[in-house]
Amino acid sequence: MAEISEAPDSDSSKLFGSDSKAPQRPDSEPEFDPKLMRKTKPGLKRLFLTFSVLFSFLLGFPFLWKSVEIYRSPLPFREIDSLSTQLRSDTLLFPLHFHALFVGFDSDPDRLRWSILSEITKLTSQNPKCSDNYTLSVTVDLGSRCLRGRTSSPHSSSYQCGSVTGGDFVQNDDVAVDERLASVFGGKNNEYSMAVVKGVSERAVVGKYRHAWMVVGDGSDVEMAVVKVAEVLIKVFINGGREEGLIRNEFMPVGADGKIVLSFNLLNADPHDWVYDWDFEKIDDTLLTPMIEALGPVANISVESQVLYHTPKASFSYWNQKLESYVFSTKDLPFFVNSNEWHLDTSIAAGGRSKILQFAVYVPSAKECPLLLQLPNGEISKTNGFISPMWGGVIVWNPQGCLRDSEFKPSAKNIIPIQDLENMFEVFIGQFRQLFGFKSLNVYTGASGDWNLLPSERGFTEWELDVLSRQHTCFNLHSCATTLGSLSRLVQSLPRMIIKDEIGKQVKLSLEAAKLALSNASSGVYESSAASSSQARSLAEDAFFHPSIMSVSYYSFEHCFAVYSPFFLPVSMHVVLAALRELRRYKQEKAKYLAWKAKANTAT
């Protein structure tokens, strides 16, 4: 409207302007061009309105960002890395103290110590993962006085001079000698003692506790004794009777949660011939419970048993006339377990990450009775049993008088006689030891002679338990460190995956248990370090195998974008555009006003 009304004014001014004066226009008012000027100051209300909407959006943006943030429990990545580097760089050192006692020898203890140490260094192999920090002290007992060698260990030996004499070893009762020496030496946690005595009959025995003794003849020299002493200290007390230092992984049948389930099965191959039952609870209380208690620090063991019927074996046997029995050979052993018919893995007590070890007693049918195992060298096995590492063991038990089966009623339940059951369970304990990497024989055949290993009622002697504790601590700590390292790598490679609080807690607890295990190990308390290391490993496995860490179920960035952009993109576009437009308009109006003001000022 303004433009049209202006035109006639300007026209009229042009019409009348040239010869007469300007019609009723005051001279003091300057030219007013509404397109370029305005008389009043532009208001701020519109600007304020649009900018308030824009600012409210900007103000709400941090809250929105926080609400779509992925919850990730903060994992202690630095501590995980430091645990791994600590385990790798300074290898786990177990402190051990050896004490060698020479009775009836006239030698210098320091020279003996030096020669034993040189023999030991010849035998120790380099073990990258875990090694042992041993100290050695030598005492020579001359009856009237004792010569003690220089020791590098801070604690002194508690050996009373004259407590061990040659007369103690005269009788051939190893058990009594063992008890006597136990009362002398004490047998504290990481001290191993060795007694070398001059006597009549040669004998070399390793006791049930933490000592061994050797009776040498009068004519033998000290050097031979020294070699044997070094061998028993390294090969038996440290390595547990194995050649290599570290137990291989297939001889560590402990589950990831530190539990083992022993499943005992009595398999009746053909119930039409005979049916056997056993009195398991009695044997469990007397033979198995002490062993399970002894292995408490290493693994949490529970026991189950069942009796199965119609369980034939899968391999074949042939009749041997000379032995008057059916014979199967070691070549058939891999095919003996008939997994189609032997439904052994029916345990309901075992959790998902426990290890189940199956021990099966196979009672053959009348068509294959008696069934004997023939070894490759032609001998018949004394135990009729075999193991498969990480699976368990099988024993074949032939019922008595199976050739004269007229005495047995087929449908009646026969109980396995208690003596046979005890023999069977002794073989089972031997197999259990084999599954842990020890031998079931009671003899250690070393390079310099044989040693008699005394058996213990608990299935494992004290020094064997120490070996197990050390090896399992080493293995568990390394496994825990690698698991936590894998977890941290995985978590860092998926930055948009939700990490629950539970995982963070488990990782923290695992690291604490690992630290405790390390400190216990370096101070020599093996049992608690084995228990803490097993706990550390199980917590690390729980964290790594937490069911929420699934790569299919995390929010990718595309998902977030696709959900929020259909609303926010158009709205933000409009809001921003409106704000910009208002700003531009305000600036234009302000410029117009300033132009009018300038003109008004110049006019006056």
Added chain:
Amino acid sequence: METFINPKSLFHLLLLPCLLLYSSIAYNSSPVEAAMHTNNWAVLVCTSRFWFNYRHMANTLSLYRTVKRLGIPDERIILMLADDMACNTRNKYPAQVFNNENHRLNLYGDNVEVDYRGYEVTVENFLRVLTGRHETAVPRSKRLLSDEGSHILLYMTGHGGDEFLKFQDSEELQSHDLADAVKQMKEKHRFKELLIMVDTCQAATLFNQLQSPGVLAIGSSMKGENSYSHHLDSDVGVSVVDRFTYYTLAFFERLNIYDNASLSSLFSSYNPSLLMSTAYYRKDLYKRRLEEVPVTNFFGSVMETIHTDAAYKALSRRNSGRFEDEMSLDQSVHHIERRMLIKVNDGYEIHDINPEGEEGASKCPWSTFRNKFQKAENVDSLVNYGLVAMIPLLVISTWLVQ
């Protein structure tokens, strides 16, 4: 530039090369002695459902039967099937599944243990089986409990395409998901060697992204090729077996558990003209030579056995054996008494729980009802307030319009 270098990103920048360095050191210096081969596992997955995919279920069941015959027990087989063929209303032979038109062999006859059936066969469950990340309540029979000495056979069949495999017509397994799962399995030492057999269209693309060592993979066709069914059973009305699986089974029917045919003979038995596709295998990640590996390393069951030399005789027990008998009788009597006492206590406890439970149950409905009522009151009041607040708005807007 300063705005980009804040402390957090600096820390990350420093951490990344440290991690790389550390991981390279870890891979170089980890003393991985070759673990002994202790057992064999089989994971057999049929990813299709519906009647017209009969041949995929027949494929999987045929391989299941083969693997069981050669010695792998049910406890070491994870079988994932949609399992809707045998009792399908369109099945002319109810409860029977055949893989040949001569109907000589009923695959669904006896002793078939399906671990994941029906709608449980999902990509998530499959990846959980492979990586081992189950909920705590999942039973042992549904878990892959392999260790570092295990050889695993992974067989998958169904409909697939370029770098994916279709699961139950509703989701997909991509090749990078599979490669990721295998990488995590290797990190956690869940297998010693892995053989992947895939019988789908363009099967060889599914293992394009694998990087982990110790994996051998064979697919029934290459990229751009289809895998075809072998023959149509006019009696049942659908195709009953695929070509790749048919020729695999033909190879294994000639074997028993004592044989030692090698993997290279298996792989070279596939004739492209008979298969109408190229069976492609990938052995760059597998260190051993295929001529030396017997097929029973994956398809059969080999137990490493060690003979037990002697019984562990604790000498002191010999002497006190007789005492043990008498004492153990007493102990067993005590034991039985103890157990009876425990049972009696359990009975009392059970009795105690019941009345509480009943009371609780009787209380529960009332209390829950009251809670709900209260909550309902709250909701009602909220709704009322909202309605009341809206009325002035309504009035103002009508006044403005007018």
